Amino acid sequence: NAGVTQTPKFRILKIGQSMTLQCTQDMNHNYMYWYRQDPGMGLKLIYYSVGAGITDKGEVPNGYNVSRSTTEDFPLRLELAAPSQTSVYFCASSYSMRDEQYFGPGTRLTVT
Amino acid sequence: AQKITQTQPGMFVQEKEAVTLDCTYDTSDQSYGLFWYKQPSSGEMIFLIYQGSYDEQNATEGRYSLNFQKARKSANLVISASQLGDSAMYFCAMSPSGSARQLTFGSGTQLTVLP
Numbered sequence: 001n002a003g004v005t006q007t008p009k010f011r012i013l014k015i016g017q018s019m020t021l022q023c024t025q026d027m028n029h030n031y032m033y034w035y036r037q038d039p040g041m042g043l044k045l046i047y048y049s050v051g052a053g054i055t056d057k058g059e060v061p062n063g064y065n066v067s068r069s070t071t072e073d074f075p076l077r078l079e080l081a082a083p084s085q086t087s088v089y090f091c092a093s094s095y096s097m098r099d100e101q102y103f104g105p106g107t108r109l110t111v112t
Numbered sequence: 113a114q115k116i117t118q119t120q121p122g123m124f125v126q127e128k129e130a131v132t133l134d135c136t137y138d139t140s141d142q143s144y145g146l147f148w149y150k151q152p153s154s155g156e157m158i159f160l161i162y163q164g165s166y167d168e169q170n171a172t173e174g175r176y177s178l179n180f181q182k183a184r185k186s187a188n189l190v191i192s193a194s195q196l197g198d199s200a201m202y203f204c205a206m207s208p209s210g211s212a213r214q215l216t217f218g219s220g221t222q223l224t225v226l227p
Contacts, residue, residue, distance in 0.1 A: 040220075042218050043157075088155065101159070103149075103157035
């Protein structure tokens with residue numbers, strides 16, 4: 001099992017550009033999450049999904065969109081990138097309510 | 113709303129000694145989960161230990177144990193016999209009751225193990 005994979009690993013965007021961060025898990029997990037981690041801080045939840053076709057906002061959803069068309073994939077879309085979105089983005093998944101979340105390696109995004 | 117507080121931005125411990133990393137939380141939920149994650153300098157998030165709010169015994173995983181004091185709303189991580197590889201950022205997190213179990217993280221504690 002590859003676990004949770006994220007692409008790309010690094011990306012530099014210009015202000016106003018858009019991009020999609022990809023996240024795929026091969027563990028057949030129902031729950032998937034997107035977090036962002038700003039320098040020196042803990043992670044903050046952007047969006048989450050409890051299954052294919054079901055998504056909901058987390059703590060910091062503004063400027064982002066998600067979709068969950070399959071169990072495996074949970075892409076995060078940034079529209080009109082802003083410098084405030086410079087961060088490291090982590091995707092995670094879990095099987096059930098009691099299980100720990102498995103994290104991908106992260107995507108380091110810089111918006112200039 | 114939930115909140116996690118980690119009051120120790122940085123901690124130092126001598127190799128082979130034990131260290132306690134503090135975590136307090138605030139929630140109005142009766143059912144919740146508490147987690148500790150390790151983030152080495154390479155950046156990945158590594159799950160260490162889980163404690164459910166209704167678990168009567170403190171969780172243990174190898175050299176990691178969670179000192180859970182429900183009345184005080186604290187969930188401190190104890191690392192026994194510290195190793196140089198334990199140097200990392202440590203995050204306390206909690207998840208609410210309900211179906212999604214999304215995590216709320218503290219700001220982290222940077223642990224440095226000294227030889």
